[in-house]
Amino acid sequence: MPGPVSGPVVVVGLGNPGMEYVWTPHNAGFMAIDRIAQQHGVVVQNRRCKAMTASVRMNGREVILAKPQTFMNLSGLSVVVLLKEFGIGSEERTGRLVVLYDELDLPLGTVRIRERGSAAGHNGARSISGALDSNEWPRIRIGVGQPLPEEAIAAGARRRGGVDYLLSPMRKADLAVLDEVLDTVATAVRRIVEVGPAAAMNEFNRGKD
Numbered sequence: 001m002p003g004p005v006s007g008p009v010v011v012v013g014l015g016n017p018g019m020e021y022v023w024t025p026h027n028a029g030f031m032a033i034d035r036i037a038q039q040h041g042v043v044v045q046n047r048r049c050k051a052m053t054a055s056v057r058m059n060g061r062e063v064i065l066a067k068p069q070t071f072m073n074l075s076g077l078s079v080v081v082l083l084k085e086f087g088i089g090s091e092e093r094t095g096r097l098v099v100l101y102d103e104l105d106l107p108l109g110t111v112r113i114r115e116r117g118s119a120a121g122h123n124g125a126r127s128i129s130g131a132l133d134s135n136e137w138p139r140i141r142i143g144v145g146q147p148l149p150e151e152a153i154a155a156g157a158r159r160r161g162g163v164d165y166l167l168s169p170m171r172k173a174d175l176a177v178l179d180e181v182l183d184t185v186a187t188a189v190r191r192i193v194e195v196g197p198a199a200a201m202n203e204f205n206r207g208k209d
Helices: 025-039 072-085 090-096 123-132 150-154 172-195 197-204
Strands: 009-013 046-048 051-058 061-068 097-107 111-114 139-145
Touching: 009 025, 009 072, 009 090, 009 172, 025 051, 025 061, 025 097, 025 139, 025 172, 051 072, 051 172, 061 072, 061 172, 072 097, 072 123, 090 097, 097 111, 097 123, 097 172, 111 172, 111 197, 139 172, 172 197
Parallel strands: 009 061, 009 097, 097 139
Antiparallel strands: 046 051, 051 061, 111 139
16 A cells, blocks of 8 residues: 655544533543644644644644544535645545544454454444545544453453433543553654555554554
């Protein structure tokens, strides 16, 4: 797979707008965008393409940070407008689009990069795949899953948590773990911009399932 192509890169973090959702697991994507913005000394506050946005520079390239304001289930509406605004066609998504979102099936404290894949039950990812009519778009999945009780594991359960958990404020201890992970996500985004998602995936996913 080739490295990054020319033109602005759009980095979209998924979440729900509103103060009641700020510190919930489902807003890990928003938190990641804010962390990247903080590292670059900007605030994500420009209203554009059904999202709050900011522009930064990484490796000499313009990177658009975006937090859709459509609510999670309609994230694809904002992504489609963003791609149109910055002239990103279907053949360019691999090098110019990265989506950050929470993943229940990954334990809190973990990060995975993927070039493509199914939504796996994530409504924001499902909305994007539906709007783009494709699962072929790079994403960074941010683990927010909690350990399962032994009896749940014995019963074959895979998901760690549920809707109530995803939309409830995180505990201080969990936020401390996520805080460290956000720096890892920011580094992963920077590497994707520098070397492309395939190379970054090999770096960050090595030795992980």
